[in-house]
Amino acid sequence: MKILVCISKTPDTTAKIAFIEGNTKFDESGVQWIINPYDEWYALVRAIELKEKDPATLIHLVTVGGVDAEPIIRKALALGGDEAIRIDSNSNDSFTVAAQIAAVAKEGAYDLIFTGKETIDYNSACIGSMLSALLDLPFISMANHFELNGNTATVKREIESGEETCEANLPLIVSCQKGMAEQRIPNMRGIMAARTKPLKIVAPSSTTATTSISKFDLPPAKSGVKLIDPENMDELVRLLKEEAKVI
Amino acid sequence: MVLVYLDQADQQIKKASIEALSYGAAIAKQLGCTTEALVLGTTQEDLTSLGMHGANKVHQLKNDALNFLDVKVHATLVAAAAKKINATVVVFAHNINGKAIAPAVAVRLGAGIVTGACSLPNTSNGFEVTKTVFSGKAFASIKIETPIKVIAINQNSFGLVAYNNSATLEMIDLPIPTASIKITKVEKIEGEIPLTEANLVVSGGRGLKGPENWGILLDLAKALGAATACSRPVSDSDWRPHHEHVGQTGIQIAPNLYIAIGISGAIQHLAGVNRSKTIVVINKDPEAPFFKAADYGVVGDAFDIVPKLTAAVLKAKTN
Ligand SMILES: Cc1cc2nc3c(=O)[nH]c(=O)nc-3n(C[C@H](O)[C@H](O)[C@H](O)COP(=O)(O)OP(=O)(O)OC[C@H]3O[C@@H](n4cnc5c(N)ncnc54)[C@H](O)[C@@H]3O)c2cc1C
Ligand SMILES: Nc1ncnc2c1ncn2[C@@H]1O[C@H](COP(=O)(O)O)[C@@H](O)[C@H]1O
Numbered sequence: 001m002k003i004l005v006c007i008s009k010t011p012d013t014t015a016k017i018a019f020i021e022g023n024t025k026f027d028e029s030g031v032q033w034i035i036n037p038y039d040e041w042y043a044l045v046r047a048i049e050l051k052e053k054d055p056a057t058l059i060h061l062v063t064v065g066g067v068d069a070e071p072i073i074r075k076a077l078a079l080g081g082d083e084a085i086r087i088d089s090n091s092n093d094s095f096t097v098a099a100q101i102a103a104v105a106k107e108g109a110y111d112l113i114f115t116g117k118e119t120i121d122y123n124s125a126c127i128g129s130m131l132s133a134l135l136d137l138p139f140i141s142m143a144n145h146f147e148l149n150g151n152t153a154t155v156k157r158e159i160e161s162g163e164e165t166c167e168a169n170l171p172l173i174v175s176c177q178k179g180m181a182e183q184r185i186p187n188m189r190g191i192m193a194a195r196t197k198p199l200k201i202v203a204p205s206s207t208t209a210t211t212s213i214s215k216f217d218l219p220p221a222k223s224g225v226k227l228i229d230p231e232n233m234d235e236l237v238r239l240l241k242e243e244a245k246v247i
Numbered sequence: 248m249v250l251v252y253l254d255q256a257d258q259q260i261k262k263a264s265i266e267a268l269s270y271g272a273a274i275a276k277q278l279g280c281t282t283e284a285l286v287l288g289t290t291q292e293d294l295t296s297l298g299m300h301g302a303n304k305v306h307q308l309k310n311d312a313l314n315f316l317d318v319k320v321h322a323t324l325v326a327a328a329a330k331k332i333n334a335t336v337v338v339f340a341h342n343i344n345g346k347a348i349a350p351a352v353a354v355r356l357g358a359g360i361v362t363g364a365c366s367l368p369n370t371s372n373g374f375e376v377t378k379t380v381f382s383g384k385a386f387a388s389i390k391i392e393t394p395i396k397v398i399a400i401n402q403n404s405f406g407l408v409a410y411n412n413s414a415t416l417e418m419i420d421l422p423i424p425t426a427s428i429k430i431t432k433v434e435k436i437e438g439e440i441p442l443t444e445a446n447l448v449v450s451g452g453r454g455l456k457g458p459e460n461w462g463i464l465l466d467l468a469k470a471l472g473a474a475t476a477c478s479r480p481v482s483d484s485d486w487r488p489h490h491e492h493v494g495q496t497g498i499q500i501a502p503n504l505y506i507a508i509g510i511s512g513a514i515q516h517l518a519g520v521n522r523s524k525t526i527v528v529i530n531k532d533p534e535a536p537f538f539k540a541a542d543y544g545v546v547g548d549a550f551d552i553v554p555k556l557t558a559a560v561l562k563a564k565t566n
Contacts, residue, residue, distance in 0.1 A: 019385070037495070095353070095359065120495055122380050125362055127350075129322070130351060133354035134354055137427075138427035139347065144489070160444060163490075164433050165431050167428065167431055211390060212389070213387050213389055214388045225541040226543050227545070230545050230546065230552050230555075234562070246447070246504040
């Protein structure tokens, strides 16, 4: 069994969101970087659990990013991957990122590819679906449960009104969310081991970007909260009806 | 020509897709072209009535094997249909099915894609669409550089628009690829309003102290006809089911009204709800950060205030 886990680097969830250079660039000063929570807590940890059940499993991690993505991929290795691949590209274009990962995935002939549900910075939710088209593989999105029985995976995925259980044969792509696994904290042994685990750096293959970011904007500030007397809930209902017009 | 993919559940077109159709028709108007829609599978609706939401023509591939999502199959079909009818813009709802298929369709069409879109395209200098980024804390304008464009529009960001088009229904004939997954079970949450589709949401946090106290919140939700949600620690402690968890690591929602009860308003929580049109915060701590993001606030004990609010809602209803 060979599993590829896609790892992306995102600003910490409490990072201050600000832009520079005429609102064309995210202000990275003072920002702490983390592994995208969906990739770490759910995709990677579920892969590690599968390896714990079947020690013959190999887990490869892939990230598309510059040299500043290395601490992130090392942290992921400390949690449990066997090897990591960094594709040296800083592209923001989902298609470019997916095409880079697809090239690595083809070469590695993985049985299973895990991604997070989405990154918490660009919120694209694109990579898993794009990989399915690029590699012509089945894709199950927003999975919250994953079991493997031989060559067949049983996966639960979220739907608007509940949950669906599906079965698919490997090779398969799955995007992961809450429910897949329980969050883990890397231990000292893992951190030491990660230092010597192989991290391969690959030059990006040439692709043409399909999109580009022209500018960022912050939402207009709220005009301030209107406080309502706790003894006068009729007034709140009136405001919701007549002023906000939402009920 | 603008093609809008309409997803369905239980043989009904989803509300988010109807909104995507209104949005697609507005783009078509901007570009001076027609709006066509694509339905995969069978439905119980009169699809020609989609004219009133902006469709000029509805294409249907009637086959009940397509009623459940198989991304590989659905994406192949949507891309094939888009090619067959020469679509230049393909629109999806940014809901669960739309998120799953749209990026694969974009790849199959060699098209650039914007997901989580929240504006009509600006075509004054190329083709630019605004989307939410950083979990609703900012917007980015994305330029699509390819001849064909794919857009997945955020739910509840464009709204429903009335058109008086009359739509024709045409069966489209495309070879259906073999299934790549098998659906073995569908579990519905009975009687509840799906959170992502709800206009009104009542949500509770750790301030409610324990699952046994949720009755007051459920009563309010019932009085309003609202869906229920919760903060992460609440679902982590199993006070409420996991699918109710909203926030950065839970579900992101954008209802018309979000009522937060006993929730402090941590940045990760706000990331899931800050696109709500109106936010009401009920919290006993006047310094709770949530008040900064709120439109209306009530400072006080939820156990005292929520039943009063429920009574006021019911009273307003009978009047
Ligand atoms: C990486 C990361 C991701 C996260 N993702 C999410 C996420 O997706 N969603 C999420 O919700 N959180 C998330 N969190 C957790 C988040 O930081 C907060 O810890 C959490 O939102 C707090 O939940 P709470 O407001 O219910 O509880 P608390 O912070 O404990 O707040 C309880 C509030 O209730 C009020 N209160 C107490 N008693 C009463 C009463 N009787 N009447 C009225 N008010 C009362 C208090 O004043 C307080 O403001 C995440 C954290 C991290 C680090
Ligand atoms: N630069 C990247 N390198 C590796 N994996 C990525 C990268 N960007 C996104 N992913 C993966 O794709 C998932 C969805 O990301 P996105 O489509 O960008 O929202 C993430 O949760 C990651 O698993």
